Amino acid sequence: MSSRMSDSVKQDIKKDERCTGSSVAVEMSSRMSESVKQDIKKDESLIQGKRSDSPEPSCVSMKSDGSMNPPIFFKDTDCTTDLRLQKKKSNITEKSHLEAIFKDLEHKVISLLQNELKRYKKLLSPDYPACSEREVEDEEDQSSVREGVLKITLHFLKNMKHTDLANTLQNKVTPAYQKKLKSKLREKCKRITEGISQHGSSALLNEIYTDLYITEGWSGDFSNKHEVRQIETVSRRPATQETPIKCNDLFKDKSIRSVLTKGVAGIGKTVSVQKFILDWAEGKANQDVTFMFPLPFRELNLMKQKHLSLMDLLHHFFPEIKELRLIDCERNKVVLIFDGLDECRLPLNFQNNERLWDVTESASVDVLLTNLIKGNLLPSALLWITSRPGAANQIPPECVDQVTEVRGFSDPQKEEYFRKRISDQSLANKIITHMKSSRSLHIMCHIPVFCWISATVLEGMLGEAESGDIPKTLTQMFTHFLIFQIKHKDQKYHQKCEPDPQQTRESILALGKLAFQQLEKGNLIFYEEDLRECGIDVREVSVYSGVCTQIFREEFGLHLGKVFSFVHLSVQEFLAALYTFLSFISRNVTEQQTTDLSDLFTKSNMSDFLSCAVDKTLQSQNGHLDLFLRFLLGLSLESNQSLLRDLLPQTGSSSHSKQGTVEYIKEKIRVNPSPDKSINLFHCLNELNDDSLVQEVQRYLNRKDSWCFDKVRLSPDQWSALVYVLLGSEENPELFILKTYQLSDECLQNLLPVIETARKADLCQCDLTEESCRVLCSVLNSKASSLRELDLSCNYKLKDSGVKLLTAGLKNPHCTLEILNLRECMLTGESCRILSSVLSSNSSRLRDLNLSYNKLQDSGVKLLSAGLENPHCTLEILQVVGCSITVEGFATLVSALRSNPSSHLRELHVYWNKPGETGVKLLYDFLKSPHCTLEKIQLEQFFSLTLKKYITDED
Known part of the structure; x- marks a missing residue:
């Protein structure tokens, strides 16, 4: 022993x-x-004397006396006997x-x-x-x-x-296992690599972590938009509309079992998960949780061929609990974290997978996951799933109790990041000022990884006296980033020699090919088989991650296996565009004929090549080529090619007419009905350093007066330019005033993308017709709409037909409108019948309705009262001033309010009507009712005194 x-x-x-x-x-x-x-x-x-057959060594120490026999002494006589x-x-x-x-x-x-x-x-x-x-x-x-x-x-x-x-x-005895698990996760999560491969250094997460803006709910369905456009849209949404939530509070509500957190690539989902785990492991948060099991999809992919039980799966990832044969989730709070649903290569067949209730029964990993998410396995365990927006619909809605969204950095957090990252505060201020001066760069800074890329580039350039042109476009920024990483590899490996141009070129082309092929497949992470498909020898992968250490990462997962990735989707898109551009100008088009973009390589000149790329991007249903196109166009400029020529001397010649490409894009803007696609085309023009269309509309906007486009006939491309400018404006995004631009249905229709991002739309006195109500329905129906208040007052051409068209949007479950002003719109009792159905709808959020100065009369009030007495009615303020209502209408109104004990109505504006003393008495009697919720009644002065008289006499 x-x-x-x-x-x-x-x-x-x-x-x-x-x-x-x-x-x-x-x-x-x-x-x-x-x-x-x-x-x-x-x-x-x-x-x-009986020897053991066991091959095991003796447990007796070689240092103890037990391993030695006493010494033997030889004598001259009877030696054998004595022995x-x-x-x-x-x-x-x-x-x-x-x-x-x-x-x-x-x-x-x-x-x-x-x-x-x-x-x-x-x-x-x-x-x-x-x-x-x-x-x-x-x-x-x-x-x-x-x-x-x-x-x-x-x-x-x-x-x-x-x-x-x-x-x-x-x-x-679970605390013993918990202690081991916490120790392991603490070691795994305490450090973070900020875009750096295993060869680089890392930092303590607690020292550099900047809180991210995370909100409850989902900002909308953007499945037809590139993620950068999604950020651009959401960034204009007023913060007052959102309910922020901290990661550590995700499961504070006891009724929540599963949380789905969405966010675009690189926005900070994985870092949020890492901080959540670290805070638990260090005893800072969620100490009521017994076990926390992070199971990243990128690592679960490596086990897609395995057949095992849920407990075996947990033991495989967490050997610290191997002796724990079962987990009692009724007594122990357990959290399972599935990070990166968009990286999942398992089928997740929720419809057809067999049902499983026993955690010791073996099945495929896919079956285990679907049963965990559906709640068949470990029904009391808590689940946190993270995903990019496009992949989130793989989870059935009924399996998700709460949806949250990681918004990345808010504008103040962007500045906080640069001030933390750059020790020289004067330099940090220069970087912040420069980023604000470029719309495309500033939008991208919502993504933490892009802030790091920008800081890496600008810290060196702005810190030098003669630094050349400072990057103002995305192509310039990523080109400088690529050059910076390659030229500084010697610092990482303590080498003094200059980069080998031939090796550098081969590495970039190999990585570019990988980026290009995986972009078309929609993959952000790759495995060894993916590298082999691109001709990359997995045994020499360190060469690629060595030349571009902070661009391409060779990672060892939290638990097992090698995974490869680019530091961010935008880096992958840039390298894919660079590979496409270099392949075209060098006519190296072998192995390209099987891709969706194969038509590009059949073009004979650069102009046709770029025009074809524009067409391919516009044909994309989800905008996945938007950023790729911007980079491709940017790389066609001689100024950007000159930056790469020293690095890649064999880039060849690519002379072409930039103006031809600019005109082709402008023509596409004129004929393209999609605002989102048009906005991306304006970003493309920006990459080509052309802002002529923007300047055309900016001249009108600079007038700074009402009707700045009055009597101006804008072309379709100019309307698109106006939308692009307004969406990029730093002016108050919460309020849109139509009369600032033009009083017409046409103006409203063309500026719908701007209205969609506003909290309040003031369309008062704009000579609108029922056609405007038709197009406004699309805003009310949109999941992405921020609109809460709509003022259509004094548009005399709307009439009942316009309200009828508007109702389709008001009754939509996605409609978030709370305040509707239809004052003086030439409405009759028919509009009351239509609006009554809205008030009765269980999806309506309308709480303030103004129908003043319309000829509603008693018949209209009677129709409206059917909605007021409905238990689903959420109306808090009703204004029916000057609507020709008599005592009969007042009686109907009071009767409806009496019959609805759950009424939310607090304010009633009824002056300039004809209630008579009888109508006032009815109101008074209702006010005495214990079920009355009214706090304020507005009558004209005479009737107010009469009401006061009743109250005084009663006292």
């Missing part, structure tokens, strides 16, 4: 001697005692010595077992708590010994058919 084991046993003897009372006769310990005695007898037989006698004595001495050792050992083992069994008996008592953290720490020195005893105990309990007791005992 080792000295450590001996010390441990001695401690157990001392503990045992301190125990009061007689020893408890336990069946298992007596069995163990007999077993030990039998083992001793076997050992005695071995000592008497035999001496050997016999030696054998007797050794036998006695071993008997004493094993006698002592038997006593200690039995004592240890008895003490442990007493402890387990206490643990199995209903009133006895689980092991405390302190007890776990006290047992640290003997953990391996105690684990062995626990295994033996659990084994015998199960053999004795007491599986329930075995499971209960295992649950009581």
Whole structure:
């Protein structure tokens, strides 16, 4: 026995001697005692000359006397006889010595077992708590010994058919497993690589972490937009509309089992998950959670061929809990985290996968995951899934209790990042000012990784006296970033030599080919088979991650396997565009004929090549080529090619007329009906350094007066330019005033993308017709709409037909409109009938309705009252001023409010009507009702005095 084991046993003897009372006769310990005695007898037989067949080495130390025979002394006479006698004595001495050792050992083992069994008996008592953290720490020195005893105990309990007791005992000792798991996750999560491969350095997460803006709910369905456009749209949304939430509070609501967090690539989902885990492992948050199991999809992909049980899967990823055969989620709070649903290469067949309820039953990893998410396996466990927006619909809505969205950096957080990242605050201010001056760069800074890319480039350029042109476009920024990384590889590897141009070119082309092929497949992470498909030798992958250390990453997962990726989707898109451009100008088009973009390589000149790329991008249903096109067009400029020429001397010639491409894009803007596609085309013009269309509309906007486009006939491309300018404006995005531009249905229709991002749309007195109501429906129906208040007052051509068209949007479940002003729109009682159906809808959020100065009359009020008395009605303020309502209408109104005890109505504006004293008395009687929710009634002065008289007389 080792000295450590001996010390441990001695401690157990001392503990045992301190125990009061007689020893408890336990069946298992007596069995163990007999077993030990039998083992001793076997050992005695071995000592008497019987050799063991076991190949295991002796446990006796080579340093102890037990491993040596006494010395032999030779005499001149009777040498043989003396030798035999001496050997016999030696054998007797050794036998006695071993008997004493094993006698002592038997006593200690039995004592240890008895003490442990007493402890387990206490643990199995209903009133006895689980092991405390302190007890776990006290047992640290003997953990391996105690684990062995626990295994033996659990084994015998199960053999004795007491599986329930075995499971209960295992649950009581979970703190020991939790401590190990926390220790492992703390080590794994405490450091972060900010866009750097394994060859680079890392930083402590707690030191550099900047809080991200995370909100409850989802900003809308953007499946037809590139993620950069999604950021651009959401960034204009007023913060007042959102409910921010902290990561550590995701499961504070006890009714929430599963949370789906969406966010575009690189926005900070994985870092948020890492911080969530680290805070738990360090004891800072969510300490009511017993176990936290992060299972990234990128690593689950590596097990898609495996067939195993859920417990086996957890043991595979977390060997620290291998002895934990079951997890009682009723007693223990468990969180499973599935990061990166968009990276999943499993089918996730929720419809057809077999159902599974037993965590010990084997199945494919796909079946395990679908049953976990559906709640068949571990129904009490909490689930957190993260995903890019486009992949989130793989999870059935009924399996998600709450949706959250990671918005990345807000504008103040962008500045905070640069001030933390750049120690020289004067330089940090220069960088912040420069980023704000470029719309495309500033939008991208919502993505933390892009902030790091920009800081990497600009810190060097703005910190030098003669730094050349500072990047203002995305192509310029990424070109400088590529050059910076390649030229600085020597600093990472402590090399003094300049980069080898040939090796650099081969590496970039290989990475570009990988980026190009995987972009078309929609993959952001790659495995060894993906690299082989692109001709990259996985044994030499360090060459690629070495030349571009901070661009291409070779990662070792949290648990197992190698995974490869580019630092961000935008880097992948840039390299894909660079590869496409270089392949075209060098006519290296082999192996390209099978891709969706194969038509590009059949063009004979650069202008046709770029025009074809524009067409291909416009044909994309989800905008996945938008950024790729911007980079491709940017790389066609001589100024950007000159930056790469020193690095890639064989780029060849690509002379063409930039103006031809500019005119082709302008023509596409004129004929393209999609605002989103037009906006991306304006970004393309920006990459080509052409802002002529923007300047045309900017001249009108600079007038700074109402109707700045009055009597101006804008062309379709100019309307698109106006939308592009307004969406990029820093002016108040919450309020849109139509009369600022032009009073017409045409103006409203062309500026719908701007209205969609506003909180309030003021369309008052704009000479609108029912056609405007038709197009406004598209805004009300949109999941992405921010509109909460709509003012259509004093548009005399709307009439009942316009309200009827508007109702289709008001009743849509996605409609978030709360305030609607239809004052003076030439409405009749027919509009009241239509609006009554809206008030009765359980999806309506309307709380403030103004119908003043319309000819509603008593018949209209009667129709409207049907909605007011409906329990689903959420209206809080109703204005029907000057609507020719008599006592009959007042009676109907009061009756409706009386019949709805759950009414939310607080304010009623009814002046300039004809209630008479009888109508006022009806209002007064209603005010005395205990169910009355009205807080404010507005009547003209005469009737207000009458109402006051009733109240005074009553007092």
